[in-house]
Amino acid sequence: MPTIKIKVWDLPLRAFHWLLVFTVLAAYITAELGGNLTDWHGRIGALALGLLVFRVTWGFVGSTHARFVSFFPTPRKLLTYLKGHWTANGHNPLGALSVLALLGVLTALIGTGLFANDDIGFQGPLFNLASKSLSDRLTAWHEFSFNVLLILIGLHLAAIAFYFFLKKTNLVKPMITGSKEVPKGLASQTTGGGKARFVIATTIAAIVVWLIFGGIVAEQLSPAHNIPANAAIPSW
């Protein structure tokens, strides 16, 4: 069957993906080892937030297969896929479910991290908006959502392996190069997501990170409600 090379994943989407993989790994390592690396957990957390906001924005202004509307898994699409009649490009409906689950859990993970504390002196930038007991609860949810994320990543990798070994389809290569070979009849156009939109999405992400981590949303009384922000501790 004659094949043709088409573009599926735009460069920003691919960059997002591999940066995200790095970020999750680095966040895990810095959290697990603790000590002075916790400060890096915070910095990497800022990057994670930026990536997430970028991806959500890109889901509206990115190119064809990056858009949520193009891959949103409606029951009809799922049914078509499960019956084996799915032929379109981009995330297939089952894969789309996993993509949305991954992004959803990442949102919970990063959102709770912003309020979390480690009881020793490290806390998320929005810690001071919550009470200590609420922050403690959100910290537990932070760890819980990380465990859920691990399960989803396991499924993610298992699905990729399943495609590679059993369906003889390499999904990873398109996620690196951006393009894939499809039978001529199934070719489709990928449009949208130009430079200007990339700049807009990146700017939105940067502003959100700056508002939250720059101490604009919540004054970062460092580090806790009951700790003076300056060195003004009475001598008695």
Added chain:
Amino acid sequence: MKLKLALAILLSTTTLVASAGPIEDQIKTRQSAYSFMGWNSAKIKAQVADKPETYNKEQVITAANVIAAIANSGLGSLYGPGTDQGIGWKKTALKPEFFEKQDEAKKLATDFNREANEFAKVAATGSVTEIKDKFGKLSESCKSCHQSFRIREQH
């Protein structure tokens, strides 16, 4: 009938004593000690890591000495049998495994005590960078114990 009533009263008072007694007190004291230590470690973190421009030598030394003193106070005696269940200021967060892994608990506690004492020395004589590095070690020792023996409650 009278005997039964007397027995019932006796039983209910003994259970009352047990739940408001030594176990609860140990948990309360333990939670107080750790909270107070957390207040002091957070002050150090703020002054040597987050906002070095607020570094105040006297305050950091004082906080370091408080942590060392608490570490040296014999916290181990607040981990009596049964203290993995019960309510101090709030429900205890001690994992029941603590009692099965006594060797590990002892090692983590000893490591922490050593770090706390070494940290107090560095706080008194070191530069801000040295204090910050050593504080990293101390907080690792807090964290290791929390990872092994402390529950994060989701409620």
